[in-house]
Ligand SMILES: Nc1ncnc2c1ncn2[C@@H]1O[C@H](COP(=O)(O)OP(=O)(O)O)[C@@H](O)[C@H]1O
């Protein structure tokens with residue numbers, strides 16, 4: 001009888017179908033500060049994973065490493081089965097050529113806490129800019145799509161407004177539409193509601209919930225425990241550069257295994 005437990009590639013085959021993000025044993029330091037200390041994370045198609053944890057635990061750095069806004073020191077990263085990095089002989093991460101990195105990272109859209117809209121462009125221009133300049137699409141081709149996205153986030157009426165005239169919640173919904181305009185397979189959100197007045201978080205969370213219901217694969221760093229609990233199917237608790245525990249929302253919120261998790265949740269809820 002062959003032993004089903006052993007295979008030359010190990011238990012975690014990186015090329016399994018439906019695996020959108022496979023991060024293995026990521027390490028990242030800023031000078032002497034080790035910020036990621038062996039983080040492994042898998043996202044499958046349609047997963048909505050919430051990353052929670054104290055400030056400074058490395059959540060933003062993890063997201064930024066996934067889409068190459070930061071480079072990892074060690075570990076491997078695969079997006080939809082394509083390697084962004086391979087381990088060199090000394091174990092340090094080596095990236096595939098730049099053009100490949102850019103192509104692969106385009107599969108991921110990102111939404112930041114601070115919106116990062118282009119202030120000198122209208123809402124519509126913000127959305128069509130990347131599809132035109134990065135993908136080389138014609139304006140006529142991208143405008144109807146942009147309008148459809150604006151309708152989806154409830155902001156078609158703001159098409160020709162400048163960001164300064166929008167509320168924070170509206171800006172963030174434009175930022176979501178802008179990311180979606182690149183037709184990503186995965187959406188990364190870094191505390192998308194943390195800069196918002198409390199009365200404006202709901203409209204952004206509703207937009208995100210709608211995306212989740214459409215089966216977008218999402219990785220969401222959030223302090224919104226209600227959202228993590230209700231919308232995510234997987235919750236990851238990070239502490240001091242490591243994933244201390246992860247599981248279903250029921251597991252992590254209901255029966256947290258670690259004292260650190262319990263302590264964090266007691267402060268958040
Ligand atoms: N570019 C950087 N240079 C130096 N230190 C950084 C940089 N980015 C983040 N850090 C540090 O890394 C640690 C983790 O930061 P971060 O990933 O932003 O945590 P979180 O998002 O969980 O609050 C913090 O101590 C932060 O000050």
Ligand SMILES: [Mg+2]
Nearest residue numbers: 059060061191
């Ligand atoms: Mg952060």
